[in-house]
Amino acid sequence: MTNADLRSSADSVLARLVGDTTGAARLREDQWRAIEALVADKRRALVVQRTGWGKSAVYFVATSLLRERGAGPTVIVSPLLALMRNQVEAAARAGIRARTINSSNTEEWDTVQAEVAAGEVDVLLVSPERLNNPDFRDEVLPKLSATTGLLVVDEAHCISDWGHDFRPDYRRLRTMLAELPPGVPVLATTATANARVTADVAEQLGTGADTDALVLRGPLDRESLSLGVLRLPDAAHRLAWLADHLGELPGSGIVYTLTVAAAEEVTAYLRQCGHTVASYTGRTENAERMQAEEDLLANRVKALVATSALGMGFDKPDLGFVVHLGSPSSPIAYYQQVGRAGRGVAHAEVLLLPGREDEAIWQYFASVAFPPEEQVRRTLDALATAGRPLSLPALEPIVDLRRTRLEAMLKVLDVDGAVRRVKGGWTATGQPWVYEAERYAWVARQRAAEQHAMRDYATTAGCRMEFLRRQLDDEEAAPCGRCDNCAGARFGDAVSTGALDTARGELGRPGVEVEPRKMWPTGLAAVGVDLKGRIPQGELAFPGRALGRLSDIGWGNRLRPLLAAQAPDGPVPDDVANAVVSVLADWAKGPGGWASGEADAAARPVGVVTVASHSRPALIQSLAGRIAEVGRMPLLGTVEYTSEAADEQMSHTNSAQRVKGLHRALTVSPELAAALAAAGGPVLLVDDRQDTGWTLAVAARLLRRAGAEGVFPLVLAVQT
Known part of the structure; x- marks a missing residue:
């Protein structure tokens, strides 16, 4: 098949994917370059492109073409359940059979694995946590690696501890990459990576400059987004403003809060004011999350009031607005969240309402950084002398770390080769390990710099989109002409007496x-x-x-x-x-x-x-x-x-x-x-x-x- 024929086939798959019955759908040139590299040349590629650019189209089209040529299933490592659900539905539109293995469908794992073995699955979506589950890692992953036709690392910035959303489980991908047969293409995608993160991800995934790999990094402007900041006196005024103006915002959207408690407060208040909204947080039951996602997708709610639990990859092309009640601690994380809006519409509103409590919340989350060396050494010693695997509950009283922080530390040590997760808990490998104090301190300074940048974003007199793009090292950053500083504020700070009184009553209860x-x-x-x-x-x-x-x-x-x-x-x-x-x-x-x-x-x-x-x-x-x-x-x-x-x-x-x-x-x-x-x-x-x-x-x-x-x-x- 010539490249022209391959391009024609790729455009046909894209048409099915987007529901185009006219045959007019065409891949962007960079999308085609990535697909060509994966399918025709079996290369590795790193794609850093803005949200809504169409990164998922690259791996779904590539999957369809590779499967037609007899390749094994595509394995997509994907971090969030909401993202997985969107991807399964998108794949089905293109005639691609997709299944998932994640924490919410454990009862289906055996069936899914049997379907993969039988060749009945085109795409298998796997959560990064599965990569270090002992049963999956030792029994399923080797077979999967041997038969994979394409490996996709979605939201690849998570692999880098320089990034805003580092997840140790992602680092296990290095093991899977090492076990892939020669000639299996690899695609890594993200919308939120500055130059340092891009280089780190490229190195870890073997897509760096010393390999025959394709790196596609495009401009990060989002022409549909109108950014603004509205500074209000206190939390009551922010809630009242939202109650007064939520109905004026286009379509349906997301209201982000920094904490679960705030999400629940805001949801209760907006409902009291007559708005149809739902809460979406890390505490929301899985069935309720699915229902909330469906309600937002179908525009049955005006907004989801959400924490960062609703983040990467949630795909609603006509999402009309994103409002933040409270400022995230990183402009890169902020760009990622606001990127949910305006993917398939000409105009979407993005508004930040910073609060005086923001920095206290930042400080709390910053306090869970990598533990001091003494506690890490104590953990390694306890595992080395135990003579048996130790579970998290067994380790917790010995090393004096809260369980979530202990688990995160062990995952880093696992990636570094110092410990290994096995049935029954964790064991020490005996391999030498060095505490990278300078690196951990650098990461802490990086977090502090991001917080400073977020303060600057809220107060800058310059273009806000240009500011965010520069934070992501976008060399083409320029004034957008749309944000409140470029084009003038679109919203005033006035609130009604009734909404303010109700907000004060709700918050003061x-x-x-x-x-x-x-x-x-x-x-x-x-x-x-x-x-x-x-x-x-x-x-x-x-x-x-x-x-x-x-x-x-x-x-x-x-x-x-x-x-x-x-x-x-x-x-x-x-x-x-x-x-x-x-x-x-x-x-x-x-x-x-x-x-x-x-x-x-x-x-x-x-x-x-x-x-x-x-x-x-x-x-x-x-x-x-x-x-x-x-x-x-x-x-x-x-x-x-x-x-x-x-x-x-x-x-x-x-x-x-x-x-x-x-x-x-x-x-x-x-x-x-x-x-x-x-x-x-x-x-x-x-x-x-x-x-x-x-x-x-x-x-x-x-x-x-x-x-x-x-x-x-x-x-x-x-x-x-």
Whole structure:
């Protein structure tokens, strides 16, 4: 077949893919160059092109042509379920049979693998996490590598720890690449990679300058996007503005928030204002996510209020707007998210509404960087001396890392060859490993530079699209003529009194339920604590209350500065104390509350107990005193720290180590025990915040064992 015939066949596949019955569809020249390299020349290619350019068309058209020539199935490594679902539907339009293996369809894995083996699957979409699942890695991946006709790495910036969304699992692709038979083409695609990330990805995937590879990097301007920034006084004004103007925005779209709590708050408020919206976060159940995606695709909702869980690859060509309530920490991540809009329409609105809480949220996420060398070495030593695989729950109490951070660290070590995931957990390989302190520090500085750039984006007087393109090292960056700085602002900052009052009422409504810990963490025996399993009913705290979440945009904005590490200690402010009293009043009257009149309602608290604090004793004591005064209850005393507690390191990050420290450090004095016995009922347990819930759990256990008939935890804030 000549190249002209191949081009004609490729255009025919494209027509099926886009639903063109006229035969007028034609590949862009760079799309054709990539397909030609993959199909005719069996080369490797790296495509860095803007969202909406048509990267998926490249690998679907190439797949169809390769399959016609007898090649094995295409394997696409794809990071998000939403992206997978879009890709399966797009493939079907072109007559391409696509299946997935991911965390949401485990019951289908055997069937899918059998279909692949039988040659019934043209495209297999695999989540990067599967690449290091022991069964998949050892039994499925070798067979897959031997028969793959084309390997596609979608959202390839995830492979680079210089990028904004590094994922260690992606690095396992180097193993798969090494096992591919000679002549199997490889395609890597991304829309969000600057020059440094592009070079890193090219090197890792073998598509660098020293190989016979094709690198296609195009201009990143999105002619359909009109960018703008609207600075409003506070969260209430931002919500009110959105309620007033959401209906004016074109079509349907996405409202991004930085946290799950904010997404849930905004969704509730917009629904209250009559807007048809749905929430989409990392906590949303898979079935609800699928329904939300379908509703947005079918324009049954005006917007999804989403976190970054709805990000890469979600494909709705007519998405009319993207609004950010809060600024992402990276202009590259921001460009990636706004790229969801305007892919198939002439005009789409992109608006950033930055908030004063943004930087506090950035700092929190930055705090989960790669652990210090001491903790990494401790992990390697524990694995080396265990004599057996250790699971995450078994490792957690030994190395003092929270589970999500521990798992991420192990994945990096796995990629570096120092550990290996096997059935039953992780083992050390014994290979030498070097802690790349300079590299990790550079990445941290890079994150800080990105945050600085995002501040500059919000305040620049220059072209906003040009600014983003320069952040991505786009050499063709130039003023767009469309953004608010180029063409003038399209939206004013006025909000209606009604919307503002409703927003203030919604954000100012105090009270969050605090669910008590019900199970002791695993691994306590390994650290010398004789506690395990379910916490006995007689030692369990009742469900509690908090004034707000530190991650929300209502009370969170008031509580963050009050509870910040550098904040001075002092009496509780009147507005905070009054709001806590409102929480208590609503709590007492609510379902199951002590004043609800229900037969199974817990008895009314008969006294107030505090948790001792090294950093905020005045705040906690004054809060407890105000509660005792208003509730006409005695202040019974404090769960204290023992004299040996000064030797305990209380800044533990994982559950087992935290409980170990608290178990040894907290105590109920004889005087408090006597006061509990005399009071004869449940108590309110007052603390400043709940981070993990273990302080409240251990203190409640001590109080229950000392004679309290029940413990109602009450804190100012919860972390999430």
